[in-house]
Amino acid sequence: MERVDFGWDDYWAEVFRVKYRLSIPGIQQYDEMVVDFCVDALSLRKGKKLLDIACGAGDQSILFAKRGIAVCGFDLSAKLIEVAKAKSGEANLEIDFSTGDMREINFKSQFDAAVLLSHSFGFFNHDENKRVLDGSFNALVKGGKILLDLMNPYNLPRFQKTWTKLEDGFLLSEPHVLDAPAGVLRGRPASFIDVANSRIVDMNEDALAGNDIRMYTALEIKEMLRQVGFSKIELYGQNKLPKMPYAANSERMVVVATK
Ligand SMILES: C[S@@+](CC[C@H](N)C(=O)[O-])C[C@H]1O[C@@H](n2cnc3c(N)ncnc32)[C@H](O)[C@@H]1O
Numbered sequence: 001m002e003r004v005d006f007g008w009d010d011y012w013a014e015v016f017r018v019k020y021r022l023s024i025p026g027i028q029q030y031d032e033m034v035v036d037f038c039v040d041a042l043s044l045r046k047g048k049k050l051l052d053i054a055c056g057a058g059d060q061s062i063l064f065a066k067r068g069i070a071v072c073g074f075d076l077s078a079k080l081i082e083v084a085k086a087k088s089g090e091a092n093l094e095i096d097f098s099t100g101d102m103r104e105i106n107f108k109s110q111f112d113a114a115v116l117l118s119h120s121f122g123f124f125n126h127d128e129n130k131r132v133l134d135g136s137f138n139a140l141v142k143g144g145k146i147l148l149d150l151m152n153p154y155n156l157p158r159f160q161k162t163w164t165k166l167e168d169g170f171l172l173s174e175p176h177v178l179d180a181p182a183g184v185l186r187g188r189p190a191s192f193i194d195v196a197n198s199r200i201v202d203m204n205e206d207a208l209a210g211n212d213i214r215m216y217t218a219l220e221i222k223e224m225l226r227q228v229g230f231s232k233i234e235l236y237g238q239n240k241l242p243k244m245p246y247a248a249n250s251e252r253m254v255v256v257a258t259k
Pocket residue numbers: 013017053054055056057059060074075076077080100101102103116117118119120123210
């Protein structure tokens with residue numbers, strides 16, 4: 001079999017965020033639960049304006065929009081934004097999807113709330129991560145809220161090497177590894193046995209570059225949010241209702257802060 005490598009946007013975004021995601025049992029119910037939680041924690045009502053940062057293929061944006069929330073979603077991946085637009089079009093929903101880099105958020109006092117779901121925070125060095133919070137702060141109206149749905153650094157999932165059968169081949173995912181001195185969860189290369197095209201696809205450097213996630217502790221993230229200007233910082237231990245306090249063994253670390 002031929003062996004090739006591809007980048008995030010031209011190949012892997014669709015494999016992970018569309019094809020693999022669809023294969024996860026109960027993923028739609030999971031998204032519904034997360035959206036219910038966000039609606040409650042952010043007091044989202046019909047007509048409120050929400051910024052979905054790193055919206056991926058728009059799965060949660062669409063659920064928010066179905067509840068009458070005015071959603072603007074953006075993601076670095078043009079491929080995922082294309083998929084998100086097609087899905088929202090099929091559902092007859094008006095969602096403002098665009099491509100963009102979360103380090104360069106340019107909105108000014110426009111949104112009642114912003115979300116970063118599925119641990120979409122911590123991809124960069126510390127200054128750049130802080131810039132994401134800065135841009136989010138500027139994008140919110142006074143009293144607006146941000147919600148970060150993160151892994152709990154004290155209770156990380158048990159990552160395993162997995163083979164997953166997708167519609168046109170098999171995905172091999174190597175387990176993430178915690179680089180404790182750096183405080184970074186290192187993503188590992190994945191491979192896709194592309195049966196339909198008789199080839200093995202690996203990740204190129206570009207795809208691998210976006211694999212790491214800085215694991216901030218609650219104290220660190222609170223400090224960053226305060227430095228940026230946020231106040232009233234709340235922590236929750238799960239991304240579903242009922243709201244649970246955050247603890248060492250919590251499933252998630254969900255942070256909500258107010259401008
Ligand atoms: C874990 S996925 C989450 C997607 C979606 N929020 C969800 O929960 O399904 C992380 C997303 O971040 C996007 N991303 C990575 N770097 C980014 C950047 N610099 N700016 C905006 N989006 C980025 C990826 O393309 C990917 O869709």
